[in-house]
Structures are given as structure tokens and as C-alpha cells.
Amino acid sequence: MDHGPALPGAASLVLVSGVLHLDPAPAVFEAMLDGWSRQQRSRFLRADATIKPRLEVVRRFARFSNQYPWQWTPGELEAFMSSMSVAVSTARSYQNALRLFCDYITDARYGWPSECLERFGASPQQVLHEWNSVLHNVEFEGRTSRRPLSYDEVQALFDAADGRVEEIRERRRKGAAAAQRDAVLLKTVYAFGLRRQEAQGLDLVDLRSNPKAKAFGRIGGLFVRHGKSSRGSTAKRRTVLTVPEFDWIVELVEHYLAEVRPILVPGDHPAFWVTERRGRMSLRSINDAFEHARAAAGIDPELDLHSLRHSYVTHLVEFDYPERFVQEQVGHSYASTTAIYTGVSDDYRNRLLQRSLTAPGFDLWEPVS
Template sequence: MERARRALQTPLGAAAFLEASLVHLNLPQAVFEAMLEEFDRQQAARGLAVDTRRGRERLVRQLRASSDAWPWEWLPSHFDAWSAAHLRQGRTKATLRGYQNAIVAFCAFIADPRYRWGEVCERLFGMVPAQVTHDLNLIRHKGDYEGRPEANRPLARAELDTFFSTVNARAETAARLHRKGAATAHRDAVMFLTMLGWGTRRTETACLDVDDFRRNAKSPQFGQYGVLVVRNAKSFPGGPPRRRSVLTAFPWAAQAVQDWVERVRSACYPEVESKVLFPTERLRRITPRQINLRFAAIRDEAGLPNYLNPHCLRHSYTSTSFEMGWPMALVQDQLGHTHVATTAVYTALSDDFKDRVLYDSLGMSWDDHNPAGGAR
């Protein structure tokens, strides 16, 4: 209690500069660090996640470095140049909007008279911090989707066949030659089949444990693998990870994971003590970045377009679900989307499916193995 009482009596935030008589060797830097520290406390009071708070701090520091000016010196032109630089580096509009929101929140904080940073800056530097964003330099949300349409799309059947043939060939070659990478290649095959079979994102896949698979009384044919509980689903901004349960729909996915868990994983990674579903060679949990790198290596070896990424497997899962006749509400629930408009972004149908429907409507048959000349 005494320690808490002394802590409450210690000047915090702006009060430390308005009431204390300390001499700082680098006064602007000391004020900036104190601003960030109190900004973090303010966000914590709102219940924002640690990762969100650290990300916002990183962006504020980034604007400080790129502008070569302190926050009380910032002008809209500094913010404009920083935003334009991110767009030139390839950031999507949706990503940049998140970055901009971090600066909006920080500027609103230091300009709020209740936190008294305006008083500090006026007294010490003769300037007052202000909001540097406005309606004319913020990206507005004008559409349901703002990513790269060519990058996030379902893979065609031929592309899926080529991709997984390459994965399997890697595993078979490594096993035949008794190479060290045999276990890694097999893990990659099951990992990407999991993303395709349950529509999981990269982070969700990396965080999976063996125990995340459960029985589904309505689908006993899948055994222990009737439901996948995704514990680290995409969170709301600033919130904790969400959870969702994805019903198993594809026998080949359940069989692949069952074989991996019950036979291959224990044999290839006998020293793994935890329940990590996809460990690395160093017996650690695989990371989303490593999933990106593994996908890119297989994609390039297979000769597929270099703009494809692992998220395309989630799009393929969604398109397949729609082509199987699943209602929108079920697909939305499986994907964990809050709004149906988000699910609608994934509703692209494959060319194979559209051609097959067209041929059926014309009373003609479609040869899956010879789409170019399938009419007969």
C-alpha cells in the first residue's frame, strides 16, 4: 500500500514537467518519451491489446524519424509525406488506413487539454501540438475490398494440382534420398492442406495445436478430426484474439491431418514436448513469416505466378464451399466473419466451375481433365 501511495504521489505524464524542477540533458527527447509512455497508459486503460499499443508506438516513432521533427512541430505536410512514402513502398490502402489511425489517435491524445501536453510544449518550446490529419489527407473507406485483387484469389484446379504435386514431390524425393528435409516437406504438405481444408489464415495455422481438433457427433466419419477449434482467429482492432469452430467438410483434409498427428509428427519430431501441430526443425512453433517463405518457395518451384500467397488457399476453400452449394450464412460462420459483406469479397467462382455450369445448362458434358476440348 505504501508503495502504491508513493507511486500515485509521483508526478506522471505532463505533470512531471509542469511541477518538477528536474534538468534533462535532452529535453525534447525526454518530453517525447514521456508522451509515448502516457499514451501507452491511456490505450491500456481502453483495453487495447499490447501488440496494438506497441504497433502504434512504432508508427509514431517512425513519423518522428521520417519528419525529423518533434510531435509539437508536426505539420500536415509531414504526415502527407509519410503516408505517400508508405504507398510508394507498396502498402495497401487498408494497411495505410490502419497506420494513419495510429497517428490520429496519438495526435488527439497530445492535443487533448485534459492531458496538459499543450501546456508543457508551450512553456518549454513555445509551440502547441495539434492534429495533423484532416478529411483531405486521410484514406477513406470507399469499397468492400482494397487489397490486391490479383494476389488474393482462389487458385484454379490446375494451379492447386500443380502446387500440391510439387509439395508431394519434394517430400517423396527427400524421403527417397534420406535427406534431412523430408520431415519439413511432409509438414509443409499437411500445413497447406490444413489451410485449404479448413480455410485458416497464416497466423491461425501457426498457432494450431494437436488438441484443437475435436469430435463432431454429427460427423462421426471424421473421428477425432470433425471440428477444428481456431483459438487465435483475427481479432477486432485492439482486442484479444477471437475463437471459432470450423466444421470439417473434406475427408482428404481429415485423413492428412490424422496421418500427420498419429504417425508422422511423433516419428519426425519425437522431442517435441508441447502440442504444437506444425513445429520447425528447431522444435519451435512455425511463424506466419515462415509459412509465407515456404509457400513462396513451393510456388516458385511449381512455376506459378509470383503474386500468389498463402491467403489464396483460404479463398480457394471459400469458393469451393460456395460451389458445393453452402449457404452464405454457413460460409460466413466457417470463416469467422462478423459481416456478410466481408464474406462477399471471397465469393469469386472458379473458371472451371463457371464453365461446367455453362456446359450443363447447354446439355453438354464437361471433361475435367481436358477443359480446352471437354465438350462432347
């Protein structure tokens, strides 16, 4: 029997020849998943971040339909999607995973159509088409409540984080050093426009001096090694420069490194943000730091840590930094993505309007009576 060429993930490579299964259907399905994993690994896609979530979506659809891939129909897919209450972007990611899996098992080069036809009398089909797929019609599909924090909200958030440190000290409780760490962490996220995983992944060696801004010393920028990947690629890297408007972060970070971090007794741990147990802060802990400060400051609970990144982009724009500079600072591939993050204030727009109105040669147009 011709199983097709021996491409990574081909049926001939993952099915054990000469072995008879009492129940062949589950064995073939598992072999399909194994083969798809191999095919994706051959393209250097990341196992935990990309391959594993895709496999779980396929398994979830199989459990829902109670059918195997060679039995799936578009109707089953539509019922599956209708059963879920998820964001549009999440629904699209599910559909993308299922579409890619169906592309794989229907590609004759991998041998699955002929294998299934011989074993089960049916071949798999592509169950997603333009009529049952989520279309990408708008740039932004996130929560409409997510927005940049105003300057007053940013200040209130930071005051609340600092206030927690003082409260712990006054009560003579443990945790003052951790609270100081959290306060500096939140300010660093804002001052460099970091994503949550980017902040978590920072190491001491990621500090960068800037020969064009010697006044900032060793905190002339941060080398971000855990940026958001795209299309299954490895994490993107970038250097985020310290800008003069956020130069206050230099003294805070220096104080944290010299006075606060040593109290946590990190030993030789490389992480920038360490716990009292000498480990790297978790993503959940970073979220908690923001949520505690947000609650204490009385800020809208719909706003999350990522809103600080939105604030960073917005405030750089209001400081009149060029669009391309802002885009590079936050690591966006496209200017349109940066524009989505921007929500300039009315004061800024009025300043732009006033600047135009007072520009030389500007005359108000008067209609002819």
C-alpha cells in the same frame, strides 16, 4: 500548474515533477509516448500487435520531420506520406496511428496542450483532416493479382508438395518428415480455410470432434484460438467444422499425428506443427512451405498462402453452402468481407444459369415483332 485529471496516460503521471532536463524537448516527447502507451494499455490493447507498431509510426514521422509533436503541421504530414511507396491500406494504417496519437496529445484531459504551451510556447495540433487523409472508397484494396486457386492449381500445388517428399526419400537425404509435415500443413490450411497465424498457433488440444459427424472422429473440426483481431481487440476464436467435401483431410491429419509428427521427436511440445528442433513452426517457415510447392508446381508467383483461404471460401460457395455458414467457417464479421474472398469459376456460374433455365415455369421472353 494544472496537468489535468489523472487519467491513464495523463502528463501529470508520466512527467517527473521537480526534475529539470538540460534538453526538455526529447524528455517530453518520450513521456508523451509513454503516456499514450499507458492510455492504450488501459483499454486492453495488445502491446506487440497494436501498441508497438503505432509507436514506431509516430517515431518514424518524428525522425522524418525532425520536429517534435507540438511543432508538427499538416504540411509535414503530407510530405511524410508523399515520401513513401506503400499500399493504400498501409498508408491508411500509418495515418490512423498518427491521428490517434494527435487526438491523445491534443485532448485537454491529458494535460499535454497546457504542458507544451508553458514549456515550449506552442501546443500540439491534429495534423490529419479530410483533405490529407486516405479515404476508404472500395471494399478491397489488396493486390489485384491475389485470387483463389483453381481446382487444377490446388491439385498441382499438393502434388508438388508430395513430390518433394518422394524426391528427398529417393536421394536418401534428411528432411522427409519435415516435407511430409509441410504437405499436410498446406492441405490443412486449404481444408479449413486458415490464415497463416491461425495455422501456426494450432495445438494438439485444438482438435474437435463433431457429434453430428462421428465418421470424422477427433477431426470433426478445429478450434482456432488465434484468429484475426479487430479494432485492437484480443484474437477472435471460432470452431471450423470439417465438411464432407474435404473429408480427405481426416486421414491425412491422422497419419501425420500417428506416423510423421513422432519422427520429429516433439517431446511434450503442444504445437500441432513442430520443427526438427522441437519448436513451433515460424510464420516464415509456413510461407516457405507454400513457396517451394508453388515454384515446383509452376503456379503464378503472385499467389501466396492466403490464396488458399480465398480458394476455400470460393469452393464452399461452389459447393452451395449457405452464405452465413461460409462466413462463420472463416470468421468474418461481415458477409461483405466473405464476398470479397469469393471468385467463383465460369463452370459454376454456367451451372447456376443452366439451373435457372431448366427450372419449372421458366419461359424465354420473346420480343413482340
